[in-house]
Amino acid sequence: MAQTGDERPFPPGDYPVVVVGSGPGGLQASYCLSRLGVECATISRDDAPGGMFREFPIFQRLLSWSKPDAPAQPGTRAYEWYDHNSLVADDPQHQALVPPLMDRSYIVPSRSEMEAGIAAFAERVPVPVRYGCTWESTKRADDGRLVLTTSDGKYTCRAAVFALGVTTPWLSPIPGIEDVPHYVDTRQPEEYRGRRVFVIGKRNSAFEIADGLLPWARQVLLGSPRPVQTSVLAQATVRVRYLQPFEDHALGGGTFALDLAVDRIERSGEGWRVFGQGTTRPGAIELEVDDVIAATGFSTPLLDLGELGVRTVSQGRIPALTPFYESSHGSGIYFAGNATQGAPGLRKHGVGASSAAVHGFRYNARVMARHLVATHLGPKPACPTVEAPELATYLLEEATTAPELWAQKAYLARAVYRNGDTEIVPLAAWLDDPGDGAAAVTVEMDAAGEVYPAVYVSAGGNVRELLLPPHHLNDFRGPEHEAELRAAL
Amino acid sequence: MSERDELVRSLSGLALFSDLRDADLEAIADPELERRFGEGERVLRRGLSGSGFYVILDGEAAVEIAGDDEPRKLRRGDFFGEVSTLLDCKPTADVIARSPLHALEIPGPQLETFLMKYPHVTYRMLQTVTRRLRDVLN
Numbered sequence: 001m002a003q004t005g006d007e008r009p010f011p012p013g014d015y016p017v018v019v020v021g022s023g024p025g026g027l028q029a030s031y032c033l034s035r036l037g038v039e040c041a042t043i044s045r046d047d048a049p050g051g052m053f054r055e056f057p058i059f060q061r062l063l064s065w066s067k068p069d070a071p072a073q074p075g076t077r078a079y080e081w082y083d084h085n086s087l088v089a090d091d092p093q094h095q096a097l098v099p100p101l102m103d104r105s106y107i108v109p110s111r112s113e114m115e116a117g118i119a120a121f122a123e124r125v126p127v128p129v130r131y132g133c134t135w136e137s138t139k140r141a142d143d144g145r146l147v148l149t150t151s152d153g154k155y156t157c158r159a160a161v162f163a164l165g166v167t168t169p170w171l172s173p174i175p176g177i178e179d180v181p182h183y184v185d186t187r188q189p190e191e192y193r194g195r196r197v198f199v200i201g202k203r204n205s206a207f208e209i210a211d212g213l214l215p216w217a218r219q220v221l222l223g224s225p226r227p228v229q230t231s232v233l234a235q236a237t238v239r240v241r242y243l244q245p246f247e248d249h250a251l252g253g254g255t256f257a258l259d260l261a262v263d264r265i266e267r268s269g270e271g272w273r274v275f276g277q278g279t280t281r282p283g284a285i286e287l288e289v290d291d292v293i294a295a296t297g298f299s300t301p302l303l304d305l306g307e308l309g310v311r312t313v314s315q316g317r318i319p320a321l322t323p324f325y326e327s328s329h330g331s332g333i334y335f336a337g338n339a340t341q342g343a344p345g346l347r348k349h350g351v352g353a354s355s356a357a358v359h360g361f362r363y364n365a366r367v368m369a370r371h372l373v374a375t376h377l378g379p380k381p382a383c384p385t386v387e388a389p390e391l392a393t394y395l396l397e398e399a400t401t402a403p404e405l406w407a408q409k410a411y412l413a414r415a416v417y418r419n420g421d422t423e424i425v426p427l428a429a430w431l432d433d434p435g436d437g438a439a440a441v442t443v444e445m446d447a448a449g450e451v452y453p454a455v456y457v458s459a460g461g462n463v464r465e466l467l468l469p470p471h472h473l474n475d476f477r478g479p480e481h482e483a484e485l486r487a488a489l
Numbered sequence: 490m491s492e493r494d495e496l497v498r499s500l501s502g503l504a505l506f507s508d509l510r511d512a513d514l515e516a517i518a519d520p521e522l523e524r525r526f527g528e529g530e531r532v533l534r535r536g537l538s539g540s541g542f543y544v545i546l547d548g549e550a551a552v553e554i555a556g557d558d559e560p561r562k563l564r565r566g567d568f569f570g571e572v573s574t575l576l577d578c579k580p581t582a583d584v585i586a587r588s589p590l591h592a593l594e595i596p597g598p599q600l601e602t603f604l605m606k607y608p609h610v611t612y613r614m615l616q617t618v619t620r621r622l623r624d625v626l627n
Contacts, residue, residue: 282510
């Protein structure tokens, strides 16, 4: 029962599942669990939905696109392919909520449009959240259940889903960096007018700052040990908006993207002095600049979860996860949202998943919810089915149109079991334990950027890989693909 | 440099990278290449295309070949995946984590550039591969 005068849902108590967070990851996880009939208490320290999009990106423009008019109708599953920012729902009325809010001045939404789209999802579905409730610590009770202590009291649950964002400013261990403003403390761009600015980092946030400062700063220098991989960048969403500084670097516009390992940073009068060693071209590098900004990334605010066995990757910034986004098998500690990049998948040909972006992790949340229910609450949720004679046609239809497989290449797959059940699964997990699986299909991309369907056929305890040819319009439903797949099945 | 992150420290202690400068180690220690596997998890899969080259930073793995009762053990500093990556073929063995495993993965398409850029690593790798060949011949 809610306290008198407190209309907020989910007062402290016992729940099957607790979801922490009200950003896109938390809302998507909460939605998916609710659709499976799970009573989950969703709590958030914030006072409104939106998570990191209530504040970031700092220059108010996203990287990922949504196409208001597209070959598929908004609200359909096929349209999800063209809308990388909306959360996904079963009811068409709750689908594609971001594009109608865009003013179409650009193909990627502004921060406020994105925030409004997330808020619309929370309101229309609705996804109830107890706002203003801060998770503070975690324990495991003697009966194995999790106990979350919050600012409002204790929550006990069989499993918890942490959708915390990867939002805590992280500084790389460079002497002197502790005095350097982080990305989140970047000032208004006009305050950098006529100044020489050094940005530590050459990833999304570094390029975002460089892009935002180009019209104002006298010179922008970006520096980190590894060179910009232009071949990777060309395939990444980052290119949509942030490639201008790199072009400036190539054409001689005064911007430099330096490959250097920064040794130390010192104050020098009103400015800064940066000392480093060249990596691609060895040699000492010393820079005098007016400003330094650390675009060194973010970490997941895991609080005390390490004491419950949560391990990390990426210098402690990201939780290491099973393919089903649990911290370790049977722990009941799950993650949603950006932190699901802690389950890297196969990374075939070095191609990573899109789990750090909404269009990737919205599908991870569905997979996570089904696994959580099957493992910790039971019974296993029902699946749609397909008839055996249609199998090849069905797999090729999925390879051509399934947004899950296109967003999460070589990472999520459509699996079909011998009884005709089908579900979206993490490919790595299915390959290791296909159970009574007959086949799984995914979409893959090789090092040259060629996109093709891959079918994995399970027989006699072995899984065989079948790579089908690409198609100039990515339509794999023609007779050639069908004949080759039927022969293999 | 007074303070080093964990990944750089870990790499600097391995024979494979022992000839490299600090700045090189920092360039190699890309957190995006860091991998962790649970005990029993498959790292390299027989018959699957698109795999990478792995260097073990911590933990133990086993090379499992069908019909082979004594899988070869791999430990900190050992590497695997070079055959399938260099020859662009599918692995003929599974590599399975036999304890929590911490590794660095150079994705297949990046290995050639990597080995050309760091010839000392290539030389150390060649020494190890030659030793393996000698052991097989003996």
